[in-house]
Amino acid sequence: MFLVFLAALTAPSEPPPAIRVGTYSYPRYDRKVALGPLARMIARISGRPAQILLLDTPDALADAMCNGDVDVAMTNLGAFVKIRECPKVSAVAVLDTPAPVLERYRGVLLSRRDVGVADLMELKTRAGGLRYSEVLPGSTSGALVQADALRSIGAHAAPFMARRHAGTHEAVLEDLLAGRADVGALAEEPWHKLQADNPAGAARLALLWRSAPLPPGPVVCRASAIVDCDAIRSELLGPAGAEAAAALSLGWTETAGATRFQAFDPARYDLFKAQ
Known part of the structure; x- marks a missing residue:
């Protein structure tokens, strides 16, 4: 009995469970690096x-x-509108992104000019014979806002003859220019870059629709016995949050140039609903 007791005292203790800090992958950015300072702070x-x-x-x-498989996450708008309805999860802070960057963060719908689609209403009537390319499931500016625009006129992305996930905004443009898609959903910035870098290629495409500016997704936290969301919020909004803010700003187009966090304002997101 004594030996069993002694063994229990000397046995290595179980390490404490890790706090899981997550986001989603995107080929253009190393988001593991972007999350590093936030994870170290937590x-x-x-x-x-x-x-x-x-x-x-x-x-x-x-x-x-x-x-409950992630405790703290950096979101985009598309992920956040779904997460917002989940119990025990709250937004703790959002990057204070420069106004010019926010103004440029929009979604667009483009078509190839040789397809001959003039506007959204014509797109609605011809969708069954067209191929549609979007970025990836849950992409705010490269899937969700365009789907909402189509729904607003009584259409939907599903009725297209073919629908593909290109993986990046630039890949959607490549699908259009290579003839793999007739209509594309992507962010406005890569479209402007194509116009500047390849005017001849851009001239082959037509703008069908452009969204209003979109807010970035906040950092969200799931409260539990091991996760103190109030402490994380306080740290992010204080001077110590600057390192995490600078790193995260480099991992998302819509947060470029942010150097600090600001308090989450629910009203800013009330127009956006989970589909």
């Missing part, structure tokens, strides 16, 4: 290790957050 204030998780898509990130 580890420091919690006294626990932090584990970085990269999900495949914004939709997968939203599901993981709602299911």
Whole structure:
């Protein structure tokens, strides 16, 4: 009995469970690096290790957050509108992105000029014979706002003859220019870049629709016995949040140039609803 007791005293203790810090992957950015300072900050204030998780898509990130498989996440708008309805999950802070960057963060619908689609209403009537390219499931500016625009006129992305996920905004443009798609959903910035870098290629495409400016997704937190969301919020909004803000700003087009966090304003997001 004494030996059993002694063995129990000398046996190595189980390491504390890690706090899981997540987002979704995107080929253009190394988001594991972007999350690094945030994860280190959370580890420091919690006294626990932090584990970085990269999900495949914004939709997968939203599901993981709602299911309790991620504790803290950097979202995009598309993921956040789904996460917002989940119990125990709250937005703690959002990057204070420069106004010119926010103004440029929009979604567009483009078509090849040789397809001959003049506007959204004509797109609605001809969708069954057209091929549609969008970025990836849950992409705000490259899938969701365009789907909402189509729904507003009684259409839907599903009735297109073919629908593909290109993976990046630039790949959607490539699908259009290569003739693999007739209509494309993407962010406005790559469209402007194509106009500047390849005017001849851009002239082959027509703008059908352009969204209003879109807010970036906030950092969200799932409260639990090991995750103190109030402490994380306080740290992000204070001077110590600057390092995390600078790193995250480099991982998303819509947050470029941010150097700090600001308080989350729910009213800014009330127009955007989960589909």
